[in-house]
Amino acid sequence: MTTPFADKAVEALSETEASRELRALASTIKKHDEAYYLKDEPSISDGDYDALRIRNKAIEERFPHLKRKDSPEERVGASPSRTSGFAKVQHSIPMLSLGNAFEDGDVVEFVNRIRRFLTLPAGEKVEILAEPKIDGLSCSLRYEDGELVLAATRGDGAEGENITANIKTIANIPHKLTGSGFPGVLEVRGEVYMDRHDFQRLNEQQAAQGGKVFANPRNAAAGSLRQKDAGVTAARPLKFFAFAWGEVSESFGATMTECRQKLRNWGFTLNPDGLFESAEALLQHYQQQSVQRPDLPYEIDGVVYKVNRLDWQERLGFVSRAPRWAIAHKFPAEQAVTRIEKIDIQVGRTGALTPVARLEPISVGGVVVSNATLHNRDEIERKDIREGDFVIIQRAGDVIPQVVSALPEKRPADSSPYVFPDRCPECDSPAVRHADDAVTLCTNSLECPAQAVERLKHFVSRNAFDIEGLGDKQIRFFFEESRIKSPADIFRLQRDDENRSPRLKDIPGWGDTSASNLWNSIEARRTVSLDRFVFALGIPQIGQATAKLLARTYSSLDALLKLFELIEEESRDGAESDALKELLAIDGIGPSMARDLREFFTEQHNRAIVSDLQEQLTIEDFVLEIAEDSPVAGKTVVFTGKLVTMGRDEAKVRAEALGAKVAGSVSKKTDYVVAGADAGSKLKKAESLGVTVLSEEDWHSLVS
Numbered sequence: 202m203t204t205p206f207a208d209k210a211v212e213a214l215s216e217t218e219a220s221r222e223l224r225a226l227a228s229t230i231k232k233h234d235e236a237y238y239l240k241d242e243p244s245i246s247d248g249d250y251d252a253l254r255i256r257n258k259a260i261e262e263r264f265p266h267l268k269r270k271d272s273p274e275e276r277v278g279a280s281p282s283r284t285s286g287f288a289k290v291q292h293s294i295p296m297l298s299l300g301n302a303f304e305d306g307d308v309v310e311f312v313n314r315i316r317r318f319l320t321l322p323a324g325e326k327v328e329i330l331a332e333p334k335i336d337g338l339s340c341s342l343r344y345e346d347g348e349l350v351l352a353a354t355r356g357d358g359a360e361g362e363n364i365t366a367n368i369k370t371i372a373n374i375p376h377k378l379t380g381s382g383f384p385g386v387l388e389v390r391g392e393v394y395m396d397r398h399d400f401q402r403l404n405e406q407q408a409a410q411g412g413k414v415f416a417n418p419r420n421a422a423a424g425s426l427r428q429k430d431a432g433v434t435a436a437r438p439l440k441f442f443a444f445a446w447g448e449v450s451e452s453f454g455a456t457m458t459e460c461r462q463k464l465r466n467w468g469f470t471l472n473p474d475g476l477f478e479s480a481e482a483l484l485q486h487y488q489q490q491s492v493q494r495p496d497l498p499y500e501i502d503g504v505v506y507k508v509n510r511l512d513w514q515e516r517l518g519f520v521s522r523a524p525r526w527a528i529a530h531k532f533p534a535e536q537a538v539t540r541i542e543k544i545d546i547q548v549g550r551t552g553a554l555t556p557v558a559r560l561e562p563i564s565v566g567g568v569v570v571s572n573a574t575l576h577n578r579d580e581i582e583r584k585d586i587r588e589g590d591f592v593i594i595q596r597a598g599d600v601i602p603q604v605v606s607a608l609p610e611k612r613p614a615d616s617s618p619y620v621f622p623d624r625c626p627e628c629d630s631p632a633v634r635h636a637d638d639a640v641t642l643c644t645n646s647l648e649c650p651a652q653a654v655e656r657l658k659h660f661v662s663r664n665a666f667d668i669e670g671l672g673d674k675q676i677r678f679f680f681e682e683s684r685i686k687s688p689a690d691i692f693r694l695q696r697d698d699e700n701r702s703p704r705l706k707d708i709p710g711w712g713d714t715s716a717s718n719l720w721n722s723i724e725a726r727r728t729v730s731l732d733r734f735v736f737a738l739g740i741p742q743i744g745q746a747t748a749k750l751l752a753r754t755y756s757s758l759d760a761l762l763k764l765f766e767l768i769e770e771e772s773r774d775g776a777e778s779d780a781l782k783e784l785l786a787i788d789g790i791g792p793s794m795a796r797d798l799r800e801f802f803t804e805q806h807n808r809a810i811v812s813d814l815q816e817q818l819t820i821e822d823f824v825l826e827i828a829e830d831s832p833v834a835g836k837t838v839v840f841t842g843k844l845v846t847m848g849r850d851e852a853k854v855r856a857e858a859l860g861a862k863v864a865g866s867v868s869k870k871t872d873y874v875v876a877g878a879d880a881g882s883k884l885k886k887a888e889s890l891g892v893t894v895l896s897e898e899d900w901h902s903l904v905s
Contacts, residue, residue, distance in 0.1 A: 494532065537564070540561045736748035789865075839871055873892070
């Protein structure tokens with residue numbers, strides 16, 4: 202630190218020395234704040250910056266009468282520790298993402314799927330609200346008795362960051378609602394964005410000041426909103442469009458259009474919308490929006506369609522992390538031509554060898570692209586893509602770069618087809634591809650360093666353990682230093698560090714504060730939900746939705762582990778396993794997925810990892826919040842035949858909401874079979890096993 206008495210303990214400072222030190226600290230910290238917040242170019246490490254702030258605060262606490270008017274502690278939005286980030290906020294109702302439609306057929310299927318799910322008669326109209334999909338940053342605003350009390354980013358959908366001070370600097374966000382009739386609790390959701398003119402002007406200012414020039418308006422909006430100093434956010438030209446709501450203490454309308462009009466009356470700006478009654482009308486509107494897109498004052502990347510009736514939205518519900526009643530129709534990807542300099546092979550956590558094209562950097566849709574996925578060996582052969590080729594690339598959904606096709610007419614005369622490796626580039630083990638699979642896999646799953654690192658990255662990722670401060674760079678560092686080899690090592694990291702030399706805090710780029718923040722982040726994740734734990738294990742084919750399905754079905758890790766012990770025990774003599782039948786009976790678990798689960802949980806090395814983690818963690822049982830008087834809670838239900846009053850999908854969703862387990866096949870553990878018209882083999886099996894059979898009317902009587 203470049204301050205007068207940096208090497209002298211605070212307790213040893215005289216009053217004169219303290220005054221001089223505070224003056225120097227205020228000036229130094231201000232300089233570093235400007236470099237970081239305004240220019241996006243930090244001039245010192247996080248650890249060194251934190252040390253300055255901590256020392257300033259310690260001196261002020263010992264000599265409070267010397268606190269300066271320009272004290273760093275008095276700056277709006279500033280934090281004593283930049284590495285700690287914004288405070289976390291749990292969303293009372295998850296902020297989920299939307300499913301995507303890229304083709305006209307996807308939109309037609311979206312409308313048809315709604316009709317099927319709701320079992321609507323042919324003549325019944327389905328009103329769909331359409332609105333531009335703003336390319337910005339989603340956030341929620343919580344109002345209590347009309348006053349803005351909290352604002353948060355979407356984050357991972359379940360947990361976001363508290364950005365209240367920054368949100369209050371945006372001019373068109375009301376601090377107090379206008380008019381009357383609003384609910385006591387109203388959580389408004391929308392998009393923070395920057396329009397094209399303001400974006401261009403900001404970049405001109407940034408360039409003139411030697412600061413960071415943003416790639417596109419969305420990046421500029423995101424970077425501006427997540428500033429630690431709300432004064433920086435206030436200086437950025439941000440705007441807000443409301444588009445929906447989350448938690449409300451009372452209903453304020455029967456349709457999207459009615460509720461959106463009330464939001465306007467209460468002081469919110471909403472983007473223009475339209476109401477349509479067919480897929481054809483939606484597609485026509487989409488084409489109009491596509492044509493008008495370049496002339497709009499703000500960036501949009503598609504059109505969002507939502508079922509207008511709120512009671513239908515409630516019936517439709519959600520699937521995985523997206524609502525069934527809404528979809529985003531994305532605009533076609535922008536394309537560009539560039540050259541493949543090299544094809545590299547990346548090895549993922551499952552051992553999959555994925556080819557990646559290293560490109561001559563090119564701007565596509567305002568973003569500079571230098572890498573693009575080639576998916577697998579079949580894709581390379583089908584498109585005949587070679588090193589040195591000129592290729593057309595696009596950002597699918599304006600996000601993921603991919604190679605569309607090669608341009609053979611521009612190909613060098615000495616070009617030769619790309620030869621896909623038959624050995625892992627990371628560990629030199631054989632790489633094989635099964636006859637029915639497009640993926641080539643490294644066979645050394647237990648010792649391949651690339652797989653180990655990728656599994657660890659997945660373990661700490663946002664939707665798994667979400668350990669702040671353990672990103673790709675840190676995981677690779679700890680792995681190469683042999684500090685972390687398996688997931689449980691993460692939770693022994695602090696203990697082991699005490700016996701190491703050098704200590705983490707003494708390694709360049711870390712420091713006391715950074716190390717302490719990491720230890721705190723790890724400790725905060727020693728308790729984890731069962732579904733997050735299962736997802737974090739990185740089992741092939743097991744995503745978030747399936748992890749939640751397993752957690753919901755088996756409730757505890759012990760029960761899940763016992764299941765696979767039974768499967769192995771029952772299968773030893775070649776007999777058909779009842780436990781395996783139970784697993785396969787779960788609606789959503791197929792033979793391939795069951796095979797991967799079984800292989801993972803019965804492999805000795807994997808079981809050792811799980812046991813090791815159990816010693817370090819508290820893994821919470823899954824608890825389904827259901828009505829206490831539900832007559833089907835914990836019961837296993839099978840639906841068969843044609844249902845009249847509701848579709849099969851809706852019946853399943855409603856049964857699960859009441860705490861039932863919906864199975865796809867009948868067994869002796871089935872409690873109820875609900876039989877509609879033309880019920881076949883499942884009904885016969887239920888009758889042979891003595892399982893209770895209900896008509897559709899009986900089922901409604903039971904659950905109502």
